[in-house]
Amino acid sequence: MTxxxxxxxARPDPTLDAIMGERRHLINLAYRLLGTLADxxxxxxxxxxxxxxxxxxxxxxxxxxxxxxxxxxxxxCLDVLGSARARRERYVGEWIPEPLxxxxxxxxxRPGGDPADRVTLDESVNMAFLVVLESMTPAERVAFILHxxxxxxxxxxAEIVGRSPAxxxxxxxxxxxxxxxxxxxxxSTARRAGxxxxxxxxxEAKDIDALIGLLDPGATVVAxxxxxxxxxxxxxxxxxxxxxxxxxxxxxxxxLTILERTVNxxxxxxxxxxxxxDAVMAFEVADDRIIRIWTVRNPEKLRPWTAxx
Numbered sequence: 001m002t003x004x005x006x007x008x009x010a011r012p013d014p015t016l017d018a019i020m021g022e023r024r025h026l027i028n029l030a031y032r033l034l035g036t037l038a039d040x041x042x043x044x045x046x047x048x049x050x051x052x053x054x055x056x057x058x059x060x061x062x063x064x065x066x067x068x069x070x071x072x073x074x075x076x077c078l079d080v081l082g083s084a085r086a087r088r089e090r091y092v093g094e095w096i097p098e099p100l101x102x103x104x105x106x107x108x109x110r111p112g113g114d115p116a117d118r119v120t121l122d123e124s125v126n127m128a129f130l131v132v133l134e135s136m137t138p139a140e141r142v143a144f145i146l147h148x149x150x151x152x153x154x155x156x157x158a159e160i161v162g163r164s165p166a167x168x169x170x171x172x173x174x175x176x177x178x179x180x181x182x183x184x185x186x187x188s189t190a191r192r193a194g195x196x197x198x199x200x201x202x203x204e205a206k207d208i209d210a211l212i213g214l215l216d217p218g219a220t221v222v223a224x225x226x227x228x229x230x231x232x233x234x235x236x237x238x239x240x241x242x243x244x245x246x247x248x249x250x251x252x253x254x255x256l257t258i259l260e261r262t263v264n265x266x267x268x269x270x271x272x273x274x275x276x277x278d279a280v281m282a283f284e285v286a287d288d289r290i291i292r293i294w295t296v297r298n299p300e301k302l303r304p305w306t307a308x309x
Contacts (some may be wrong), residue, residue, distance in 0.1 A: 036095035047073040072229040074160045079272040081138035092227025093243045097130040098301040099280040102262035121265035124149045127282035144175035145167045184286035192285040193267035215239035226298030277305040
């Protein structure tokens with residue numbers, strides 16, 4: 001993008017390039033803080049609106065535009081997180097963070113999508129991690145993500161969240177304990193993929209014994225339909241109950257095609273009906289057994305999977 005610095009002068013504005021170059025960082029930050037791409041996009045849009053609402057003189061007075069944008073976006077996220085709890089109480093059924101596809105399948109409503117809108121898929125966006133973040137207070141979540149994921153110093157975090165560096169250190173430490181307590185034993189990507197593939201094959205074969213054998217005794221299934229499509233309103237626990245539910249779904253939806261896909265950087269499954277994505281499933285695997293399955297059917301959370309190419 002370019003803006004004329006003088007009448008008839010179409011030279012690129014380096015400040016504008018630098019400002020727009022922050023977009024991907026802001027999307028990545030806001031998605032981790034809020035758990036949905038739609039909310040992250042809204043936050044980034046509002047952040048840029050506040051930047052462009054300032055006069056050129058006010059903009060030039062800011063030593064680090066990138067730091068200013070991060071501060072504003074983080075504070076907006078804090079406000080959104082504060083109101084999100086009330087919205088979640090009114091949400092129909094269980095709320096699951098929005099699942100994201102592998103970057104090669106990212107659509108965002110147009111062929112190939114916009115690289116600036118893609119979230120970097122690392123361990124800080126796997127579904128298990130995002131679900132733990134949901135258990136944190138807004139201040140814990142912001143302090144932890146800024147410091148532990150994006151490597152901001154505690155004085156920088158304190159400036160953003162409006163608390164002392166010592167308080168931010170304590171917030172991040174509390175959040176870190178939550179993550180550590182919820183963390184499953186490490187399992188290689190190849191082993192996780194193998195377990196998910198075995199689950200897919202057992203489900204397609206309607207082999208209930210094989211399904212039960214792949215599920216941990218404490219396994220849980222959580223589904224999110226958002227009140228827009230049918231889905232479990234409460235989690236299902238236990239291998240037998242989960243396997244029976246899977247069999248019921250297989251009988252009711254014989255036209256489903258199950259595909260192996262990367263979901264938030266981890267092996268997962270996608271269910272298609274007549275070529276259209278109907279559900280996205282993320283898995284947590286430990287010791288070659290499935291601990292949790294998160295199934296998202298809410299169509300508002302499937303945009304990156306369903307937008308036409």
